[in-house]
Amino acid sequence: MNWSVNKIPSQKGRIALITGANSGLGLETARVLVEKGATVILGCRSFEKAHSTIKKFIDSKSDGSTEFIKIDLSDLRQVKMAAEQLRMRHRRLDLLINNAGIMAPPRTLSKQGWELQFAVNHLAHMALTLELIPLLNQYSGSRVVTVSSGAQFLGKINWDDLQGEHLYNRWAAYSQSKLANVMFAMELHHRLRKSNSKTSSLMAHPGLARTNLQSTSLAANGSWQESVAYKLMTPIFQSALMGALPQLLAATSSTAKSGEQYGPKYNFKGPPRLCRVAPLALDKSQREKLWEKSKCLIDSLEVNSN
Numbered sequence: 001m002n003w004s005v006n007k008i009p010s011q012k013g014r015i016a017l018i019t020g021a022n023s024g025l026g027l028e029t030a031r032v033l034v035e036k037g038a039t040v041i042l043g044c045r046s047f048e049k050a051h052s053t054i055k056k057f058i059d060s061k062s063d064g065s066t067e068f069i070k071i072d073l074s075d076l077r078q079v080k081m082a083a084e085q086l087r088m089r090h091r092r093l094d095l096l097i098n099n100a101g102i103m104a105p106p107r108t109l110s111k112q113g114w115e116l117q118f119a120v121n122h123l124a125h126m127a128l129t130l131e132l133i134p135l136l137n138q139y140s141g142s143r144v145v146t147v148s149s150g151a152q153f154l155g156k157i158n159w160d161d162l163q164g165e166h167l168y169n170r171w172a173a174y175s176q177s178k179l180a181n182v183m184f185a186m187e188l189h190h191r192l193r194k195s196n197s198k199t200s201s202l203m204a205h206p207g208l209a210r211t212n213l214q215s216t217s218l219a220a221n222g223s224w225q226e227s228v229a230y231k232l233m234t235p236i237f238q239s240a241l242m243g244a245l246p247q248l249l250a251a252t253s254s255t256a257k258s259g260e261q262y263g264p265k266y267n268f269k270g271p272p273r274l275c276r277v278a279p280l281a282l283d284k285s286q287r288e289k290l291w292e293k294s295k296c297l298i299d300s301l302e303v304n305s306n
C-alpha cells in the first residue's frame with residue numbers, strides 16, 4: 001500500500017521548525033503537521049506572509065499550533081540570530097525541516113557576498129542545523145530532514161569556482177546547491193552516528209511539484225523559453241501536497257532511518273518511497289571536503305565580526 005498522510009501518527013508534543021513554511025512544500029508540510037498535533041515554527045523571512053498562510057491554510061481547530069520565527073537565509077547573521085531566539089524560546093526541538101529554496105536566478109550575492117543559491121539552499125541550512133544540533137540532541141527520535149531535488153543527480157561541485165565567479169550557469173549552480181544538500185545531509189548522518197547522537201539526518205526530494213518555485217524563478221530570470229517549457233510540462237507536475245509527502249514521510253515514519261532519502265515512486269511524481277542518493281554524496285572524501293569548505297565560510301562570519 002502506498003504511503004499517505006493517513007499513516008502519520010499523532011505529532012502531539014513534537015516541536016518542528018520548517019524553513020520556507022509559507023509556500024509550496026513547506027506550507028503543505030506545516031499544514032499536515034499542525035493537523036496531526038505538532039507545534040510548528042514557521043521559519044520565514046516575512047511575518048506578513050507567514051501570518052496570511054496561517055489564516056488561510058491552517059485550520060484553527062487543529063490540535064497543533066503555530067509560531068513564527070524570522071529567518072532570512074540570504075543573511076547568515078540572521079540565521080544565527082534566529083537559532084539563538086529559538087534556543088531561548090524552546091528547551092527542545094524534535095524536527096528541523098531544511099526546506100526553503102530558490103531556483104536558477106541570475107547570479108546574485110547573499111549578504112555575505114556568496115552566490116545566492118549556494119548560500120540560501122546549502123550554507124544557510126548547514127549553519128542553521130549546526131546551531132540547532134544541541135537542541136535537537138536533547139531527545140531521542142529528533143530528526144533533520146533536508147529537502148533536495150532530482151537535480152542532485154545532475155549536480156557537480158565546481159571546486160575551482162564554487163561561487164560561480166568566473167563562469168556562472170544558473171542551472172548548474174542550482175544543481176550544485178541541491179547536490180550540496182544531500183552531501184551535507186549524508187555527512188551529518190555519519191557524524192551524528194559517530195558521536196552516538198540521538199538525532200537522525202534524512203533527505204527528501206519532491207520530484208516535480210507545482211509551487212511558487214517555478215514562477216519565482218521565471219520572475220527573476222525572465223526566460224520565455226522556460227515559461228513555455230513549464231507549460232508543456234504541466235502533465236508531469238504533481239500537486240504541492242504530493243510533492244511534500246517524501247519530506248513528511250522522512251519526518252514522521254517510524255520505519256524511516258537516518259541516512260535515507262525519500263522521493264516519488266516514478267522519479268518525477270507518485271507516492272513516496274525510499275530512493276538512492278546521488279553517487280557523490282556516497283563519496284566520503286568529497287563530502288568531507290564540502291563540509292570543511294562550507295564550515296570555513298560559515299565560521300568566517302565570526303572572524304569578520306570580531
Ligand SMILES: NC(=O)c1ccc[n+]([C@@H]2O[C@H](COP(=O)([O-])OP(=O)(O)OC[C@H]3O[C@@H](n4cnc5c(N)ncnc54)[C@H](OP(=O)(O)O)[C@@H]3O)[C@@H](O)[C@H]2O)c1
Nearest residue numbers: 020023024025072073074099100101149208209211212213
Ligand atoms: N517544486 C518542485 O518541483 C521542486 C523540485 C525539486 C526540489 N524542490 C525543492 O523544494 C523546496 C521547497 O520549494 P517549493 O517548491 O515549495 O518552492 P516555493 O513555493 O517557492 O517555496 C520556497 C520557500 O523558500 C522561501 N525562501 C526563498 N528564499 C528565502 C530566503 N532567502 N530566506 C528564507 N526563505 C526563503 C520562500 O519564501 P518567500 O515566499 O518569502 O519567497 C518560500 O517560502 C526547495 O528547496 C526546492 O529546491 C522543489
